[in-house]
Amino acid sequence: MSNGERPRRPRPMPSPTQTTKFFWDAAKQGKLALQYDPVAKVYQFWPRSISVKTGKRNLEWRTVSGHGKVYSYTITYVPTAGFEDKVPYAIGLIELDEGVRIIGNMINVKPDEVKVGMPVKVAFERMSDDISYFCFEPA
Amino acid sequence: MAKAKTKRSKAAKPAKRAAARPARKAAAKKPAKRVRAKKPAARAAKKPAQSAAKKPAARAARKALPRTNFLRDRDVCIVAYGETRVERRSGKNAYEITAEVAEQLFARTGLVPKDIDGIAFTVPQSEAPNPFWSNYASDYLGITPRWCQKTDIGGASAIGNVARAAMAIKAGLCETVMLLHADATSTQNLSRFGCYRNEFWEPVGIQGPPGAFGFLMTRYAAQYNLDYRGLGALAVAQRNGANVNPNAYEPFRKEKISIDTYINSRMVSYPLRLLDSVMPADGGNGLIVTSTANARRRGWTKRAYPIAYREITNFLGAEACPDITETGFSVVGPEALKQAGMKPKDVKMFHPYDDFLIAVMLKLEQFGFCKRGQGSQFLRDTDLSPTGRLPINTGGGQISCGQPGLAGGGLNLTEAVRQMFGEAEGRQVPKPDNAVVTGIGVIPYGRNWGTSNAMVLVR
Numbered sequence: 001m002s003n004g005e006r007p008r009r010p011r012p013m014p015s016p017t018q019t020t021k022f023f024w025d026a027a028k029q030g031k032l033a034l035q036y037d038p039v040a041k042v043y044q045f046w047p048r049s050i051s052v053k054t055g056k057r058n059l060e061w062r063t064v065s066g067h068g069k070v071y072s073y074t075i076t077y078v079p080t081a082g083f084e085d086k087v088p089y090a091i092g093l094i095e096l097d098e099g100v101r102i103i104g105n106m107i108n109v110k111p112d113e114v115k116v117g118m119p120v121k122v123a124f125e126r127m128s129d130d131i132s133y134f135c136f137e138p139a
Numbered sequence: 140m141a142k143a144k145t146k147r148s149k150a151a152k153p154a155k156r157a158a159a160r161p162a163r164k165a166a167a168k169k170p171a172k173r174v175r176a177k178k179p180a181a182r183a184a185k186k187p188a189q190s191a192a193k194k195p196a197a198r199a200a201r202k203a204l205p206r207t208n209f210l211r212d213r214d215v216c217i218v219a220y221g222e223t224r225v226e227r228r229s230g231k232n233a234y235e236i237t238a239e240v241a242e243q244l245f246a247r248t249g250l251v252p253k254d255i256d257g258i259a260f261t262v263p264q265s266e267a268p269n270p271f272w273s274n275y276a277s278d279y280l281g282i283t284p285r286w287c288q289k290t291d292i293g294g295a296s297a298i299g300n301v302a303r304a305a306m307a308i309k310a311g312l313c314e315t316v317m318l319l320h321a322d323a324t325s326t327q328n329l330s331r332f333g334c335y336r337n338e339f340w341e342p343v344g345i346q347g348p349p350g351a352f353g354f355l356m357t358r359y360a361a362q363y364n365l366d367y368r369g370l371g372a373l374a375v376a377q378r379n380g381a382n383v384n385p386n387a388y389e390p391f392r393k394e395k396i397s398i399d400t401y402i403n404s405r406m407v408s409y410p411l412r413l414l415d416s417v418m419p420a421d422g423g424n425g426l427i428v429t430s431t432a433n434a435r436r437r438g439w440t441k442r443a444y445p446i447a448y449r450e451i452t453n454f455l456g457a458e459a460c461p462d463i464t465e466t467g468f469s470v471v472g473p474e475a476l477k478q479a480g481m482k483p484k485d486v487k488m489f490h491p492y493d494d495f496l497i498a499v500m501l502k503l504e505q506f507g508f509c510k511r512g513q514g515s516q517f518l519r520d521t522d523l524s525p526t527g528r529l530p531i532n533t534g535g536g537q538i539s540c541g542q543p544g545l546a547g548g549g550l551n552l553t554e555a556v557r558q559m560f561g562e563a564e565g566r567q568v569p570k571p572d573n574a575v576v577t578g579i580g581v582i583p584y585g586r587n588w589g590t591s592n593a594m595v596l597v598r
Binding site: 011012013014015016017020042043044045046047048052053071072073074075076077078079080081082083086088089091093095099100101102103104105111116117127133 | 335337338339340341342343344345346347349350353354355357358361405406407408409410411456457459460463584585
């Protein structure tokens, strides 16, 4: 658990794995990619190498619309690494139209204007040449 | 079922110690027969000679417990507890804390290291990189276990260890098990999680467990009525316990709070406040679990018997969009009570794992103490004090004692045993005949928590 110390620390940088490389490559191009289970016919998130429905390693990557709605949210007052200048900031637990949930920062909205059920769409923040990180804004 | 239970504890108890001995031994030697007997009638016909005449009420009550319940025969019990004070950044390490707990357990039982033949641990976050904790800690203590166990279900590990120790004892692998739960999390936390954390959790800026519970509270409030003054009432009840608990983190022990103190405490991860939350700390606790036969031989008269245990991990784990306000306790809560032959109204005290107040409230609903959506109202309307209708976390729980890292689940458990031994000075529950203890372990991605478990203890 982070402990809310004030000194500036860099925002943690994701290290893609063999499984997640497709996700981050898509993100770099401003696209949200999800794994799709061709047998169970459902999407799955977070990325892993096996279907949690069938136990098969046959998941396919698909780029999706990135539209969804806020299932829940929280407003962070004790920043984690790299977020010291942003407090308070809202984080959404987003239910995508494809039927998966994903956690992301809420941007272009005041934290106290975020509501459960609010329509949102994906956006990306550039962290480095290789990594663009997904977040969400009002749709 | 509930009636039988009452009968049992009231009518059968005085006779139990003197009369039951031979019957118990006989029963313990014939587990296979008990399990295989297909019809209650067949079983009854075989057994009367043994003990029915001496202990009818107890036998009736036991019959009411499901046969699949490996704890139904009360042939395993807790005979001692130990606990250190909870400290913040103590500068100690988990070995030193483990030794402090072990010394208490040896002193209270008259045992020495060579008497311990089983040992079970939680995982200290302060020693997380050591993949051989059981060996190193056994070596540190001079114990030569014939069975050892390190349980990694977070705050669910402590009661998980009681159940695992009971299984090992019943399997004949060992007889006298020392449970040792120690952590120095606030001195150093070396945990690294891997999996999705590096890519999909930490870069988001979410406040770990407070963030996850912030989601849970927001969602609950969107689906049901959440009265924050109800959560405040729970915070106050627990703090009142910590105020008279010498092991509570000293600044908490000295500070009284009101519902307004809770409401006005600062936001950490809206709508979750500081006083919704545990404070990570250092400390430890432990138990001696042994066979009831051994407890009798040794003359350990204070005993708490686990009579029901249920556990579930990764509840709805393959569902992409579950209702996050439904937790594993909707399964294990009712199951554990059923195994124990109890209804919520029979529960004398509740010692739920309390990382955040909302978790306790959800458990009240999902065990059936109140209906879904009425948890906060229940907390406002119910006397939660040691002399009240439902005493909860009478020693302050982790929220008001401090959370001794991943030894934390043992804090609620230890208080339950202390109460049942009649040693909860200044906060003693008048009739501590039974206790329900729970554990919660691990924060998953976008749901509530990883492991939910529940244990029922009786005297």
